[in-house]
Amino acid sequence: MTIEINLLPWREEQRQRRSKRFYVALVLVALVGLGGGYGATWYYDQQLVAQQERHRLIRDRIAQLDRDIRAVSDYEAQIATLKRRIGVFQRLQAERPQTVHVFNALAASLEEGVHYANLVRQGDRLRLTGLAEDNRRVSDQLRSLEASPVFDVPVLSEVESTGERRRFNLSVGQHMPAARKKEVAP
Template sequence: MIEINLLPVREARRRERVRFQISVFILSLLLVFAIIAYLKWNINLREREVDAQIATVKAELRKLDKVIRDINRIKKEKEKLEKKIQIIGSLERGRMGAAMVMDEISKRVPEKVWLEKMSKNGRSLKLEGIALDEETIANFMTSLEKSQYIKSVELEVTERIESGGVKLKKFSLRCVTTI
């Protein structure tokens, strides 16, 4: 019988398999490196995009900070102006209120009463004057109580005085104004 040596064929197949496996391994390594390079490139690209977005947002924040400072400055100016308007309104009401109170008092002073002094401190009003008698002072107080601008009329002092031989009553009233 003929003997055939199959060892070289087996050896050749084994070498082919080893070459194939080495080729697959090298191609796999190249593929892994290519994937890693692509991912690194993609991550760097996204990082640059995010950095650009961050820079844009920071620029917007700087603009908005300026706008916020302007708004706060305007709010402070508005508060100052509102205070000024409030003070002007208060002064206007006070001026008109004082005129209305004086007009009301002048309408309610009886014939036998002479006012010498009137002083106002806030809402408190003090009237000093001379009357012919206690009844006239009482009528004056009652008349003032009926006023819409004056309340809580109280007699502080009455004293007897004489002027030109006539006996009179000097008085002091305290009351509260409603305006």
Template structure:
């Protein structure tokens, strides 16, 4: 006998495939949502970690800024103390400047020049006097500029021919005013050290040249 299945098996299979597809779709949605949530959690954790690092860096930068301000303040205080110390040393050394000045004037003023007065102000000395000739004044300027360890930068302010005395005793002399600088001991020592270094460098060059020639 031939058996014939009259049930709607095709529709049943379609329903089964549709149900399986819906289950797979739901499972995929659940897995996708889980992956999104997990990725979001990882990213959120990384952001929180980076935020914590940024906060730490900001806090350290704030500390460094405070330390830099303290260092700057200390440097300013050190510079102020150095300036005060230098001022005290200058005051102590300036007390001996009149002695150095009188000694140097006695050494550097040539014959034929007579000083009437001198005035010191701000490391400059104004010399006023009479000279027998212009050459005597030029010699004074050369002596101060080249030979004096304490005086420097002579500057001729004025020179003019005047008469001294009256009648037969009247004499023609040159009245002059010269402005010169006076060194402090530290300036003198610095200049001496610089000259010694230059001389040593020159000797070294000469020795090197001689060695090459030989």
């Protein structure tokens, strides 16, 4: 007796099962690939959003620092202005005794018959305009100023006759005593 076994239908079924498994695996691999691609895209999108947020935060901080730098520059300008003003006030405060000293010396050196009409101070120089009864009184006044320890040698620039009086212009340098110079020095 011969037994005949037909393996063709079984092979055909096995081939169909393998094809079906292959297609299922292919679909699963495609789905995993699409899912992985979508996951990678989503991850990189999230990284991009986080990086953009960091950049925005850095730009905001830079803008704040720029505002702070401008404020500091404004404060420094105000400080410099206030220091200049304080320096002027200190110099004026130090010159107050000198001004009194100069006026006292002018009053002490004033000769009889001479009157000062105008006094202008420019740094350490005084420009005086005055009236005298005659030319001798003008020269006496010049000698009196020169003899004062507060003043340099006076320079007479003009003498003009106005009737019985003489109008004169002179300039003279002034000295600050050594003790006063130390007070004024910044």
